[in-house]
Amino acid sequence: MENLPVEVMVHILSRLPVKTIIHCKCVSKKWLDLISDSYFANLHLQKSPSSLMIHHNSENEMTDYHKPGILKWVEVEGELDHHRLHHDPVMRLDLNLAPIFQRSQILPVGSVNGLLCLWQFGQRKDNTYICNPITREYMILPRQQYYREGYAIIVYCFGVASLTHEYKVIRIFQGDIPPINPTSSSRPSLLEAEIYTLGTGKWRSLGHVAYWLNGFSGPFLNGFAHWIVVDDDSPEKLCAFDFEKETFELFPSPPVEIVEESQIHFYSLGVLKGCLCQSDTFDSQFTIWVMKEYGVKKSWCREVIIKQSVSRDLDWLMWEPVYLIEGLNDGTILMVYYQDKLLAYCPKRKTIDDTEIFDRYFTGMAYRPSFLKLQNFKSERVHVL
Numbered sequence: 001m002e003n004l005p006v007e008v009m010v011h012i013l014s015r016l017p018v019k020t021i022i023h024c025k026c027v028s029k030k031w032l033d034l035i036s037d038s039y040f041a042n043l044h045l046q047k048s049p050s051s052l053m054i055h056h057n058s059e060n061e062m063t064d065y066h067k068p069g070i071l072k073w074v075e076v077e078g079e080l081d082h083h084r085l086h087h088d089p090v091m092r093l094d095l096n097l098a099p100i101f102q103r104s105q106i107l108p109v110g111s112v113n114g115l116l117c118l119w120q121f122g123q124r125k126d127n128t129y130i131c132n133p134i135t136r137e138y139m140i141l142p143r144q145q146y147y148r149e150g151y152a153i154i155v156y157c158f159g160v161a162s163l164t165h166e167y168k169v170i171r172i173f174q175g176d177i178p179p180i181n182p183t184s185s186s187r188p189s190l191l192e193a194e195i196y197t198l199g200t201g202k203w204r205s206l207g208h209v210a211y212w213l214n215g216f217s218g219p220f221l222n223g224f225a226h227w228i229v230v231d232d233d234s235p236e237k238l239c240a241f242d243f244e245k246e247t248f249e250l251f252p253s254p255p256v257e258i259v260e261e262s263q264i265h266f267y268s269l270g271v272l273k274g275c276l277c278q279s280d281t282f283d284s285q286f287t288i289w290v291m292k293e294y295g296v297k298k299s300w301c302r303e304v305i306i307k308q309s310v311s312r313d314l315d316w317l318m319w320e321p322v323y324l325i326e327g328l329n330d331g332t333i334l335m336v337y338y339q340d341k342l343l344a345y346c347p348k349r350k351t352i353d354d355t356e357i358f359d360r361y362f363t364g365m366a367y368r369p370s371f372l373k374l375q376n377f378k379s380e381r382v383h384v385l
Contacts, residue, residue: 010034014044018134018369019091041371045113051075052085052326052334053116053133053367054342054358055108068095068106068120071133073369074357076328085342085357093133098385100140108363109217110158110169114370117158117169128169130158130198130374136385137374141169141196142203152176152190155213155227161244162223167198167377168243170225172209187212187231195246199377209248211239219271222294226251226269226276238269238278252297254278254289270324271366272333277303279322279335286322288333288345304333304345306352326366336364 004012013024013035021044025032034040052074057067071093075086095101104125110117114134120127131138152175160167172193193206211234213227218241220226225241229250237253259265262282270277276291286306293299320338327333331347334355339362342355374382 006034010037010040010043014040014047018048019088021371022134035371036373038373038376041373045368045370045372048114048368048370049076050326051367051369052364053108053111054362054364055106056358057339057361068098068101068104070094070096071108071116072358073133073367074364076326085355087357093131093136093385095385107216108365109156110220111365111367112158112160112167112220114368114372115158115167115374116367117156119154119156126154128171128196130167130169131385132370132372132374134369135371135373137382138385139374139377139380139382142201152188153216155216155218157218157220157225157227157241159220159223159225159243163244166243169196169198170194170206170241170243172213174212193248199379201379206246211248211250213239215268219269219276221271221274221276224251228267228269228278229253252291252295252300254291254300257287259285264319266321268321268323270335272324272327275327277324279324281320281322283319288324304347306350323363325364334364336362339363 013021013031016024021035025035054072054074055069056072057069072087073091075088095106101120104120104122107119107121108116109119114132116131116133118129118131120129127143128141129138130141152173155172155174157170158167170193173190174188175190176188191209191212193209194203195206196203212230214230215227218225218227223243225243227239229237229239234250236250237256238251239248240251241248257280259282262284264281264283266281268279270279272290276294278289280287280289284307286304287302288304289300290303291300322343323336325334325336333345335343335345337343340360342357342362342364343352344355345352374380
């Protein structure tokens with residue numbers, strides 16, 4: 001293989017499994033240089049298969065709530081007529097061992113092209129990290145300049161501008177200063193945003209945000225972040241943020257569904273096979289809406305409808321939020337129930353099964369492994385875990 005042209009070698013290496021590529025870096029300096037090159041990283045990313053990134057918290061949440069947890073990479077292997085989730089214990093990143101994360105909690109708030117955005121909070125800590133779990137590199141973004149006394153919820157999204165291809169992190173502050181009534185459902189008096197472009201070394205204020213948003217993080221798709229709008233009088237129930245123009249705008253939402261016999265309603269957004277989706281959980285029905293044509297309101301379609309009467313085994317599904325994380329080639333939909341179960345919806349049987357891979361206190365997101373190097377972002381200090 002050493003006698004092959006460089007271009008051929010690069011293409012062959014880029015088609016290997018990620019774990020094999022990592023081992024290949026140790027074969028020779030030539031292979032290490034090839035795999036470390038940005039051209040190889042971009043070529044591999046084009047072929048990189050979809051997988052999952054699971055953030056597993058402590059098994060005992062009550063006593064270990066200050067531990068940052070473990071990042072676990074889960075591969076999805078295709079087999080005849082179904083898929084199998086493969087969890088390799090070696091391909092994980094134990095954040096509990098990193099001194100920088102001690103006595104704090106970590107929440108993954110976005111993933112783009114193999115890079116993860118992590119939010120560190122607790123014990124007066126409020127830091128944002130960009131991490132590549134495959135190369136084990138990370139960088140800490142400068143401390144945010146924005147600070148207000150009082151209670152505030154911070155909403156995140158990590159994305160890439162569609163034209164400039166700049167990677168950006170947006171944070172939105174929602175709360176009262178000081179909190180008038182933390183349990184009140186009245187509109188927050190504080191709705192302001194700031195944004196960080198990787199490589200610039202500073203946060204920029206975006207000023208007032210016109211919309212009250214639901215959720216801690218919004219799914220990224222087609223150069224936009226997406227959130228559900230809480231305001232009752234809003235003509236659309238979704239909001240989108242353009243990472244290129246850095247502007248907010250209302251976004252076409254699915255029809256408002258009312259289930260009269262239900263007393264609860266949880267909803268969340270996700271991306272399945274390149275389509276924006278919304279899950280609606282009532283105490284008598286579970287629905288998944290799919291936007292077939294991006295940005296077109298009429299293209300919203302109800303793909304999944306599961307009523308409580310279908311199976312008594314699904315009664316528990318109707319009482320907590322469900323978060324969509326990935327859609328597989330055979331139509332299977334992977335989702336996280338609350339923080340307890342990794343579920344798989346089978347379209348042929350129209351059933352939801354517990355994969356039984358992880359047990360309690362975890363979150364998950366779609367992830368595409370890559371060898372993108374954080375050193376490519378100038379003016380950023382890069383560290384290795």
